Amino acid sequence: MSKKIKAFTLIEILIVVAILAVLSAVSWLNLNNSKKSADVGNACSQVAAYINKARNYAVSGTVKSATVTVSGKEINVSITPNSGTVTSESYMLKGDVSCSSSSSSFSYLAPNGVGVSGTIKCSSSDGSVKTVIVTPYQAVCN
Numbered sequence: 001m002s003k004k005i006k007a008f009t010l011i012e013i014l015i016v017v018a019i020l021a022v023l024s025a026v027s028w029l030n031l032n033n034s035k036k037s038a039d040v041g042n043a044c045s046q047v048a049a050y051i052n053k054a055r056n057y058a059v060s061g062t063v064k065s066a067t068v069t070v071s072g073k074e075i076n077v078s079i080t081p082n083s084g085t086v087t088s089e090s091y092m093l094k095g096d097v098s099c100s101s102s103s104s105s106f107s108y109l110a111p112n113g114v115g116v117s118g119t120i121k122c123s124s125s126d127g128s129v130k131t132v133i134v135t136p137y138q139a140v141c142n
Contacts, residue, residue, distance in 0.1 A: 037128040040096030043129035044122045044141035047099055050075050050091065051106055051132070051139035058111035069105040070120050072098045082110075099132075104133055111119045113137070 048069055054066035054077055062082065064065040069076040075091040093099065108115035120132040131142050 011121055013115070015033050033126055034127075036096060036124045036126045039097050040124050040128040041095040041097060043093045043095070043140070044132055046091070046093065047075060047120055047122060048132045048139040048141045050077055053116060053136070054075065054079075055108045055113045058108035058110045058115075061111045063110055065109045067105050067107040070099050070101045072100075077101075088108050093122075093126055096126075099123075103134075104125055106139075 010032070013095040051068045054068045057063050057066040057079055060121050064082055066080070066081045067078045069078070073093045077089045077091075078091075079087045081087070088122055099120050101114060101118060103118040106118065114136045116134070117136055118134045120134065121129055122132065123129045133142055
């Protein structure tokens with residue numbers, strides 16, 4: 001009695017391995033692009049939050065003014081108190097993200113917190129872009 005052995009040939013196994021390799025490469029590239037896009041979204045949200053934080057300082061009435069400057073990867077928040085010395089806080093954006101603004105800085109004055117308008121574009125090297133829209137009363141990431 002002759003029994004036939006059922007098995008995969010070497011060619012069939014190599015084809016399956018090649019298909020898996022191609023699928024893995026495509027998935028890896030998509031994952032990497034998703035991470036960069038998420039980094040840009042996080043940077044946009046951070047910039048908007050710091051601008052809103054500066055406005056909240058001004059609205060609180062405990063300071064004369066609050067100013068946010070965005071340049072490349074750095075965000076600088078300067079607080080001018082009613083009396084005393086100016087304090088500055090600097091923050092660095094994470095990842096491959098940089099931001100540029102239509103205005104050199106965004107200032108809010110006490111007691112009503114009204115400031116300037118403008119836009120800030122945050123982008124990464126892969127072309128992902130998000131925009132912070134700054135109005136006299138708030139900053140929103142789009």
